[in-house]
Amino acid sequence: MRIISISNNKGGVGKTTTTVNLAAAMQILGKKVMVMDMDHQAQSTYHFGINPNKVTESIFDVLKGEKRYHEIIIKRAGIDILPANAELRNIEFLPLPAKEFLLKENMEDLEGYDYVLIDCPPSLGVLTLNAMAISEYILVPLQAQFLPFHGMYNLFEAVQMVKKRINRNIEVSGIIGTMYNPKKSISREVMEETEKRLPGKLYSTMIRENVALQEAPSWGKTIFEYKPDSNGADDYMALTEEVIKRFEE
Ligand SMILES: Nc1ncnc2c1ncn2[C@@H]1O[C@H](COP(=O)(O)OP(=O)(O)OP(=O)(O)O)[C@@H](O)[C@H]1O
Ligand SMILES: [Mg+2]
Known part of the structure; x- marks a missing residue:
């Protein structure tokens, strides 16, 4: 089992899009996958076609110690989803010590998955720290649009x-x-600069700008359900093959 946080404290860089479509591609490739939504915006929950306003048992109940992981799973597209809702914001007010270790309880419930992917919020607050406390790896989506170093x-x-x-x-x-655009020099510059500053970290598959990736969440579908013949589907499948290869070789 590999637990991976998809994290970047910058907002809108493609964390949720990557979490959902990486999970979907992993499932298509025969992996047993869990997605944990650790963002109170609940966008990966929504992207899987689950209305966060109707989620009554969420990851927040696990953080509070009132539910175990397997009690809140919603199954969608062959993936086990631990949904979020807006309540997750209230973690700030829980009167508990050592609040970064709440996800760590009952981790034996996560055994049996090949990959657990955690969609983190755009901050380095207590929700992200909880995710990082149980992760072995972090994947960082980086928007190839301006220099974000x-x-x-x-x-x-x-x-x-x-x-x-x-x-x-x-x-x-x-x-x-x-959000890579091969026609824009800034896209290429960001990627060249990343390779220079953090050698060997950048995946060679770039996720291109693609309208279908933007549309899929409002249909509650992964890119493979919404437009399997899009650049978005091609790129996320190629990326997933590369990610799996890096982890399993
Ligand atoms: N490759 C892409 N091409 C076009 N649009 C994209 C692409 N990837 C993501 N988007 C769109 O960009 C916006 C931000 O993406 P996403 O929600 O995945 O980012 P995020 O990092 O999870 O944001 P937040 O920090 O708010 O959680 C969304 O509207 C999404 O549909
Ligand atoms: Mg997000």
Whole structure:
């Protein structure tokens, strides 16, 4: 089993799109996959066609210790989803010590999955720390649209701190270029600069800008259900093959 946080403290870089479609491609390739939605915006829950407003038992109940993982699973597209809803925001107000270790309880329930993917919120707050406390790996989506290195350093610094204080076994396993436009020089520059500064981390598959990827969430479908013949589907399948190869070789 591999537990992977999909994280970047910058918003709107493709974390949710990557979590959902990576999970879907892994499932198509025969892997047993769980997706954990750790964002109170509940966008990966929504992307799988689950209305967060109707979710009565969410990952927040697991964090509170009132439910175990397997009690809140919703099955969709062959994937086990641990849904979120807006309640997740209330983690700030839970009167508990050591709030970054709440997901760590009952982790034996996660055995049996090939991959557990965690969609993190765009911050380095307590929800992200919970995700990082149980992850071995972090995948960082990076929007190939402008030079974002300042934010990236915050993330890498945070990972170093997590390594020291919360989870010694975590590492950034790779960076995924998203919203890539081969016609724009900025897209190429961002990727060249990433390779220069963080050699060997960037996956060679870039996720191109693709309207179908943008449309699929409102239909509650993964890209493979919504438009299996799109560039988005091709790119996420190629990326997933590369990710699996890197993890399983
Ligand atoms: N390759 C792509 N091409 C076109 N649009 C994309 C692509 N990837 C993501 N998008 C769109 O960009 C927006 C942001 O993507 P997404 O929600 O995946 O980012 P995020 O990092 O999860 O955001 P947040 O930080 O708010 O959680 C969404 O509207 C999504 O549909
Ligand atoms: Mg998101």
